[in-house]
Amino acid sequence: MDTRLKSPFMSGARYxxxxxxAERLLAEALSRGGDYADLFFEYAISGxxxxxxGILRSSSxxxxxxxxxxxxxxDATGYAYTEELDERAMFExxxxxxxxxxxxxxxxxxxxxxxxxxARYDVRTPTLALPGEEKRELLRRADERARQLDPRVKKVSxxxxxxxxxxxxxxxxxxxxxxxxxxxxFGVHVIVEEGNKRQSGNSGGGGRFGLEYFxxxxxxxxxxxxxRHALAMLDAREAPAGNFEVVLAAGDSGxxxxxxxxxxLEADFNRKKTSHYSGKIGEKVASELCTxxxxxxxxxxxxxxxxxxxxxxxxxxxxxxxxxxxGYMQDRHSAAHFGVASTGNARREDxxxxxxxxxxxxxxxxxxxxxxxxxxxxxxxxxAKKFGGGQVDIGNGDFVFNITEGYLIEDGKxxxxxxxxNLIGNGPEVMxxxxxxxxxxAASDGVWTCGKDGQSVPVGVGCPTVKIRSITVxxxxx
Amino acid sequence: MSELENELIERxxxxxxxxxxxxxxxxxxxxxxxxHLSASVRMGEPEHLEEAGSRGLGLRVMSxxxxxxxHTSDLSDEGIALLVDDALELMRLGxxxxxxxxxxxxxxxxxxxxxxxxxxDSKIDSIDGEAAFKAALxxxxxARSVDPRIENxxxxxxxxxSGARALVLSDGRAFSSLGSFASLVVRPIALxxxxxxxxxxxxxxxxxxxxLEAPEAVGREAARRTIANLGAExxxxxxxxxxxxxxxxxxxxxxxxxxxxxxxxxxxQSFLADRLGETIADSRLHLVDDPLVIRGHASRLYxxxxxxxxxNTIIRDGVLESFLLxxxxxxxxxxxxxxxxxxxxxxxxxxxxxxxxxxxGEMSLDELLRDTHEGLYVTQMMGFGFNxxxxxxxxGASGFxxxxxxxxxxxxxxxxxxxxxxxxxxxxxxxxNVDRRSSIxxxxxxxxxxxxxxx
Numbered sequence: 001m002d003t004r005l006k007s008p009f010m011s012g013a014r015y016x017x018x019x020x021x022a023e024r025l026l027a028e029a030l031s032r033g034g035d036y037a038d039l040f041f042e043y044a045i046s047g048x049x050x051x052x053x054g055i056l057r058s059s060s061x062x063x064x065x066x067x068x069x070x071x072x073x074x075d076a077t078g079y080a081y082t083e084e085l086d087e088r089a090m091f092e093x094x095x096x097x098x099x100x101x102x103x104x105x106x107x108x109x110x111x112x113x114x115x116x117x118x119a120r121y122d123v124r125t126p127t128l129a130l131p132g133e134e135k136r137e138l139l140r141r142a143d144e145r146a147r148q149l150d151p152r153v154k155k156v157s158x159x160x161x162x163x164x165x166x167x168x169x170x171x172x173x174x175x176x177x178x179x180x181x182x183x184x185x186f187g188v189h190v191i192v193e194e195g196n197k198r199q200s201g202n203s204g205g206g207g208r209f210g211l212e213y214f215x216x217x218x219x220x221x222x223x224x225x226x227x228r229h230a231l232a233m234l235d236a237r238e239a240p241a242g243n244f245e246v247v248l249a250a251g252d253s254g255x256x257x258x259x260x261x262x263x264x265l266e267a268d269f270n271r272k273k274t275s276h277y278s279g280k281i282g283e284k285v286a287s288e289l290c291t292x293x294x295x296x297x298x299x300x301x302x303x304x305x306x307x308x309x310x311x312x313x314x315x316x317x318x319x320x321x322x323x324x325x326x327g328y329m330q331d332r333h334s335a336a337h338f339g340v341a342s343t344g345n346a347r348r349e350d351x352x353x354x355x356x357x358x359x360x361x362x363x364x365x366x367x368x369x370x371x372x373x374x375x376x377x378x379x380x381x382x383x384a385k386k387f388g389g390g391q392v393d394i395g396n397g398d399f400v401f402n403i404t405e406g407y408l409i410e411d412g413k414x415x416x417x418x419x420x421x422n423l424i425g426n427g428p429e430v431m432x433x434x435x436x437x438x439x440x441x442a443a444s445d446g447v448w449t450c451g452k453d454g455q456s457v458p459v460g461v462g463c464p465t466v467k468i469r470s471i472t473v474x475x476x477x478x
Numbered sequence: 479m480s481e482l483e484n485e486l487i488e489r490x491x492x493x494x495x496x497x498x499x500x501x502x503x504x505x506x507x508x509x510x511x512x513x514h515l516s517a518s519v520r521m522g523e524p525e526h527l528e529e530a531g532s533r534g535l536g537l538r539v540m541s542x543x544x545x546x547x548x549h550t551s552d553l554s555d556e557g558i559a560l561l562v563d564d565a566l567e568l569m570r571l572g573x574x575x576x577x578x579x580x581x582x583x584x585x586x587x588x589x590x591x592x593x594x595x596x597x598x599d600s601k602i603d604s605i606d607g608e609a610a611f612k613a614a615l616x617x618x619x620x621a622r623s624v625d626p627r628i629e630n631x632x633x634x635x636x637x638x639x640s641g642a643r644a645l646v647l648s649d650g651r652a653f654s655s656l657g658s659f660a661s662l663v664v665r666p667i668a669l670x671x672x673x674x675x676x677x678x679x680x681x682x683x684x685x686x687x688x689x690l691e692a693p694e695a696v697g698r699e700a701a702r703r704t705i706a707n708l709g710a711e712x713x714x715x716x717x718x719x720x721x722x723x724x725x726x727x728x729x730x731x732x733x734x735x736x737x738x739x740x741x742x743x744x745x746x747q748s749f750l751a752d753r754l755g756e757t758i759a760d761s762r763l764h765l766v767d768d769p770l771v772i773r774g775h776a777s778r779l780y781x782x783x784x785x786x787x788x789x790n791t792i793i794r795d796g797v798l799e800s801f802l803l804x805x806x807x808x809x810x811x812x813x814x815x816x817x818x819x820x821x822x823x824x825x826x827x828x829x830x831x832x833x834x835x836x837x838x839g840e841m842s843l844d845e846l847l848r849d850t851h852e853g854l855y856v857t858q859m860m861g862f863g864f865n866x867x868x869x870x871x872x873x874g875a876s877g878f879x880x881x882x883x884x885x886x887x888x889x890x891x892x893x894x895x896x897x898x899x900x901x902x903x904x905x906x907x908x909x910x911n912v913d914r915r916s917s918i919x920x921x922x923x924x925x926x927x928x929x930x931x932x933x
Contacts, residue, residue, distance in 0.1 A: 013557065025581070052745070056712050057575055059545035059568035062824055063557065077521075079528040083551045099607065132571040155746045191746045191867060200747070200867045211863050239872075241895065241931035242715045253901035272520070274667055276674055318725055352530070357761035389862040391874070395667060395675030398891050422863040422872045423930075474872045474893025476929040478715060 004131050008043050008065070009168050009178070015065075015085040019112040022170035026095040028342035030172060034071035034078070036332075037094075039312060040066050041085075042351040045128055050102075051139035051158040052146075053242050057133065068096045068351035072333065073101040079354045081362060090305050099104070112176035117313045120304045121208035121298055125346035126182045127162040131213060135160055138211075142219035143186050149227045154198075155191040160184070161206075167309075173332075175311035183302065183458060184218070194234050201230025202404075204235040205445030207302045207460075217445065228385060228403055232417050239475030245381030246423065246468045247374055247409060251442035252387050254461030258450065259365045259390035259398050259399040260427035261285075261292055264378065264454075265319045265327075266345070266357040269332035269394050276397045276428065280325050285429035288323035289367050296344065296360035303361040304448030305458035307344070310355060314344030319362075320431075331357045359450060361460035362376040367437025371465040374436045376412035381443045382473055384423070397427035400474075404411040422474040426430070430471055432469050438465030479591075483654035486511060486644035486712040489553070493537050494646050496562045502539035502569065504580050504648050509535050510823050511639025513603070517610035520633035525616050527607050532641075536825025539565045540579065542573035549824035554752045579817065580648065581805040583782035589784070589904075593770065595777045602638050602658040609750060610636040613662055614692045620697025621666040625705050631675065632665035634697070645821060653780045659685055659893035662693055664700040670708050678704030683915050685773045692711055703857075710876060710888035712932040719853035720894055720928045722882065726859050727920045731765070731836055733898065735918075738792055740807020740818070740829035749869035749899060754800050759902035761796040764837035767818070769895065776832040776917035782821030787832070789856035790816045796902075804829040839908035843922050846909040850885035850924060855880050856894065869898040892932040901925055 009017040022039055031038035043065050068081040076098025079381035127135065139158045143337040144157040162181040168177045187204035203225035205217050215472055248256060271274035277285065286292075296305045296314035308314055309330050318326045330338065331346035334357060347358035375383065383406060390401030406418045443462035450459045490507035497505035511533045518526040535558065546569030587607045605613075617635035624888040637660065646652040663681035670676045680700035683690035707744055722730060737748035750758060769778050769787035778787055784853040791799050802818030803811065807829050820830035839846075847855065860874035872895035879886035896904075 009921060014554075020759045055573040055575060056571065057573075058545065058547065058550075058826075058827065059571055061568060062548065062563045063550040063552050063561070065550075065552040065557070076524045077531075079526065081530045083531075083533055083553070098529050100524070100877075121730075132568065136571060157745065169525050198746070198749075200865070209519075241893075241929050243933065272630070272632075273676060274630055343519070352532070354526070354528070391860045391862070392861070395677045395888070396670070397674065397875075398860070398874070400863070400893070402861055402863045402872075419868070420863060420865045420870050420872065421895070422861050422874060424860075424874045424891055424893050426891060472712075472891065472893065472931050472933075474874070474895050474931040476872070476895045478717065478929060 001181060003163060005247055007128065007166055009041055009166065013417040017168045019114065019176050022111055022176060023110045024255040025090060025094050026106050026170060026172045028091050029069050029071050029098050030107045031467065032098040033093050033101040034073050034098060036072040038173050039067060039175045039280050040072050040168065040170040040309060042165065044163060044165040044350065046126055046163040047162045049102045049135055049139055050145050054143060056136050056139065064350060067093060069097040070354050071100050076100050078414050087385035088337065089330045095247050103454045108171050112170055112175060114174055115311065117175040117306050120299055121182060121257050122178045122210065123182050125210045125289060126164045126183050127210055128164050128211040134211065138214060138219045144404065145187060145191050145220040145223035146227055146233060149224065152192040152194050152229060152231065153190055154193045155225055157189045157286065161167045169309065169430035171311055177307050177311040181305065184212065184213055186222060188232050190224045190228040192234060197234050199230050199233040200335040201233065203229065207300045207446035208304055222350055232405065236417040236419045238477040239418040240422040240473055240477050241475040243470045244473050245378045246471050247342045247378060247381065247383045248466040249385045249466045250438060250440045250463060253384060253446045253466060254364060254444060255363065255387050255390050255401055255448065257292055257357060257459050257463060259392040259401055260364045260430055262359045263318065263392050264397060265332045265428060267328035267330055267338065268357050271334045271337045272330050275394045277325060281327065283325055284323050285325045285428050287322050287434040288460040289437045290320055290323050290431060290434055292320040292362065293318050293365065294329055294345065294362045296361055298361050300458065301361050301443065301460040302448065302458045308346045309348045310346040312344040313359060317343040317345065329357045329359065331355060347457045351458060353455050354447050358452060359455050359459050361462065364463035366439050366464040369436045369438050371438040371440045374411060374438055374465050374467045375414060378412060381409045383409050388405050399427055400424045423471050424474055425471045433469040433471065434466060435469045436467035440464050479643065479654065482511060482642045482657055483644055486642055487646060488646050489535065491559060491645035491650065492826050493535060493562065494648065497537060497539050498581045500562060500566055502541055504540035505536060506522060506580065506647050508643060508645045508821055510641060510643035511813055512639055514637065514639035515605065515607065515610055516635060516637040516738050517614050518633050518635040519611060519614040519632055522615065522619065525633055534823050535561065536823060537561060538825050539568045541569055542568050543574040543576060543578045545578050546572060546696055547825050551784055554919055563822055572669060575810040577759065577806055581785060583649065586647065586651060586784040587780050587786040591779065593779060595770065596657040596773050596777060597685050597777055599658045601687055602640050602660055605638050616661050616693035616813065617697040619663040619699040620694040621664050624698055624701035626719060627668045628666045628704060629669050630667040630675065632662040632667060634662065636662045644677055647784055651784060653784050655778060658683065658689055660690060662690065662696050664697045666701050666704045668704045668708055676704055676707040678707055689797055690774065695747060707888050710890035712891050713879065713889050713930065715931050717927045718930050719850050719924055719926055721850060721853060721855045721924045722922055723855065723857040724911060724920055724922055726856050727919045728916060728925055729859060731834060731918050731920050733836055733864055735831045738801050740801055740803040742866060744803050744807050744810040747866050749867060750798060756798055757796050758798045759793060759796045760830050760905040762908050763796050763902060763905055765793040766791050766835045767802055767831050768835055769832035771833045774833040778832065780898055781817040782819035782827055785815060785817035788817055802829050802831055812918045832917065834918045838910040838912050838921045841907065841909050841910045843909045846922060847880055847885065848909050849907060850883060853880040854889065856931060857883060871896060871898050871901065894930055895926045896928040
């Protein structure tokens, strides 16, 4: 394999990190009396290719290497990181993080043993190890397909982002774990023109895969989808404003769950009682049709992880079961507060940030209804097919999400395309308005990135066709 | 020049030399180093203390019309050797881009400090963890003591950051700068009916410590904003005049400036791409991009390609006068660079705005509100509902009703929508309450009517 993809942390490499060294560094981190400490070594290589106007216009690569040290004392955290992995710099970093504690207590002996787990992704041939020409060819195929599909296609841009992240995690409660996380994301964006009308369309996907991702999702299929989307929107009319029945298509609509439910169920907000779901375990927070889980074990999914960023193997967290609030997504600190086990949802953007409870793959489980019957049950409403992004205020539950491809439903039939529009609602209120769930569950093709406190992590979403009895549609037509 | 700047120039120069000796015709490197400290408190107790230093090296190489772009935080000899090899490999993979190339050397400046922008406060690094906690505690305490309904808190955070960066071009010309920044944000929470928690926040941010508002004032203002949201409810759908608070006016202006950047324009991702020289907004709207504001948040003496900074009028009395261009987008559009290149820490170049100044009007915010019989004063927006190709805009919003010229009941869970082409022409009043806490310096303004979707 390419030298730059070789582990810098394994024996014989540049920065050997073994249990013995980690034990010494953890001891230093706890030397001022911290209750808990962890180390997060990261070596991440990422690459990006941009194809525009028929040529590979940009190629970039970035290397990020460092160590983050966290020390906890009660509810307080000390955090420090370094990009210099020499022994002096690493011990100095541990001493800085240690300062959050000041009673200089005795450090109990730390005994680390390497953890094993079942792999959820294959890292034998990460895309970064393959010649650039192969990847350039994938971009070209999508570009050519998009151009030949329709003369109204005026601009095509295709991108490929790839990443390989190598982690060594050690905690003062005995965990020593390594992981390698591949990630690839492909995207096609087109602009079409007809007369004086212009519209854009896009398609994207990926996950924790190598180039085998493209065996099932060809570059051409993404080009076709982007062009279809853009052309469909050329005739878009003003969307209505007000409260309507809305049908969400299976798959990416899961972003609604992510916003309406997911963030509010991250345990840190509930430990601090700043979420509107605080103290509501066992209570009805959604229609009884709804069961929502967060599952990091989906093979190859963008949000999947073998271990979380505290070194624990995530379990499938049931958040809502039959409409009742079942539990939160936990990291170590919040789990201790609630007296439960961590669900392995501690994640961080990189070694520069402390971990916090985050979503992985958040799914609304399927129901019994035929998706066609769901659409035909709507007299007048909106069919939401593709989405931009969303946001939530976890304190009061208000959320928005943006539809980039939507249609009117009139007398049970999908009719006119609508201009981009936002849906706005209140999480718990909207979840009680879920009146039909399809039997057609679909997971998003990996494109989503979730932001919290300035940290971005890749996530997956998924859901069946969903009918919501009433939600506010932010159109312009009254 | 500081020792740190000299060190960074030296580091960047070495990378340029290595890349040139390995066959790159053009090599440009940017080296940076910064340190920061951040202290958060919550409910009167320390919650998080973070202290670290960051560094990086970004390199852009070209040969003929091919480009490669790389960045690393691994500054060991081995790390830098890999960086240079990667850059050349990516460059060879590239394809001829007729517009590629460095800036015209005739236009590039000499790197001299021709003006003191006063972007660095040497006192900032003296704030240690204890002092930072003290400021954060004072801010949170002030917020929590305002009103018993503030029963929870997302805490308060004091942050300071300082650092330097240096750009070295192929011919050895070097450009460096030193900067600092500090901020305090306070985030109280008040409990409302229906178990809803109302968040509000307020922050102060400046390049110099002496320009920060006092922690107590920040806390009190955060509390005032939080309490004001209690009892927020939907309003019926309809067409209403909308007054934007500076906090949200900033994001509206940001959307407009975003579609006037070279990259958006040549990619066809701008609904204003074909409108240069035309009236695109009400004549009250006048926007200037000015990189030379003393102590400005986004000020700089040179752009990312080494061109001397200058103020550019973007919209003159409602007429679209100029895009913001780097030399690449300028070549693509057959225009001249406006010295708006921004080179990110990772070495990539794109046109960007610096300090955007919206010309204030005569009225105070109170006068503007009094001039609005019935309407909506928007203080927060949510979501991403903007299509830059068509200008269609729809976002979640919250704020206050305006009844008979006065602020009334709080409003939430609604959307406001209107195509930006229309919106810019419907601006019918601009106030004089310019908010200087970010790089977009805008007062409140009013849009004669937008569609509100509510109950």
